[in-house]
Amino acid sequence: MDGQPTERAQRLSRAAAQRLSLYLRAVAAWPADGDKIVPSRRIADAVGVSDAQVRRDLAALGHLGQRGIGYDAKELAAAIRAALGIDRGWRAVLVGVGNLGRALLKYQGFRAQGFEIVALFDADPTKVGQVVEGLTVEPAATAAARVAELGAELGVLTVPGTSAPGVADELARGGVRGILNFAPVVLKLPKHVRLVTVDVAIQLEQLAFQVQHGDGDDE
């Protein structure tokens, strides 16, 4: 790789980046029974987009694949990882060790993609000191200092909406560069801290919208 894929990736739209994540899943699931070459058509089928879309998106990553044949699965996975910025490890902390936090900690999909949760925090003193998935829960009030100490770049927020703004500020103060927020609130963060919010009620609303109005015309 000559660095060009990364430069190009800076111009990827968010929608394209989302599709790349899905392509990566499809490529990783590609049967390793000797066939190293995955046709764009198979990726398209697995993800539910058009063949042309896949080829266009992957062309933006640089010179990959052979016309009319397909992509080397390993090479393609590496190129997508590089474009997304997950060709290296990311250290994250998680705040809020309730049911949702525990569910995320159990989920191995993170680790496979290079994300490591290195510390847990909770504001509830009865939870502090508990060991969850091999990590000891620390007091939420120490989060900023610990983030700095651990060099964690990402924070996962599984706290109630009322606590989320304060906790997010703490994490930003500690030096995280991105927050994955599960609280149903819109957070205001310093400009250099990126935010992705997963609001389950909004996802349900979107599903209802599609059921109500959808007619199978897309997706």
Place this chain on the structure above:
Amino acid sequence: MDGQPTERAQRLSRAAAQRLSLYLRAVAAWPADGDKIVPSRRIADAVGVSDAQVRRDLAALGHLGQRGIGYDAKELAAAIRAALGIDRGWRAVLVGVGNLGRALLKYQGFRAQGFEIVALFDADPTKVGQVVEGLTVEPAATAAARVAELGAELGVLTVPGTSAPGVADELARGGVRGILNFAPVVLKLPKHVRLVTVDVAIQLEQLAFQVQHGDGDDE
């Protein structure tokens, strides 16, 4: 309302529908201290999009608001609900009563938007019969029959990826029209069943992508 908002809503893009969900949050949070009028600018600030975008999106819902003044908060909320299809209740079932399932059941944000979980299912016989948030866990094998019986339209899947395709088929057979899937797999469903997938690892990847390449230019 004369039915026109709904007709127009059919032409809403998914991106616009997502923004409407966010506007609805902002309008619902609008202080009720006598001021019933919410300026588009305040909605824009709360959601983090441009004023012009808000006005354009809301114009698509029909004749709402007064130029240069703002929108009646109650009327606007009702119009957005109608456009999204959540001006009525939705019955849903949940399959997979693990940590994630329990976290969702505790989350009151659903109910406030008209979504009611009416039955719980799990394949684990030791969980069947347990009462969780007021509902008794039923055997997963009975899901199709029960969905039909209860007239549930939506299914929430909080099962492992390996079980998700089979469970989704069952729910579709029972007659659900939409599935909210938390398993990290791409599900193939009959054309009339809509799908929204929440894949947390993908959200984390997107966050990493934004941290790596983002420069505060959007969001």
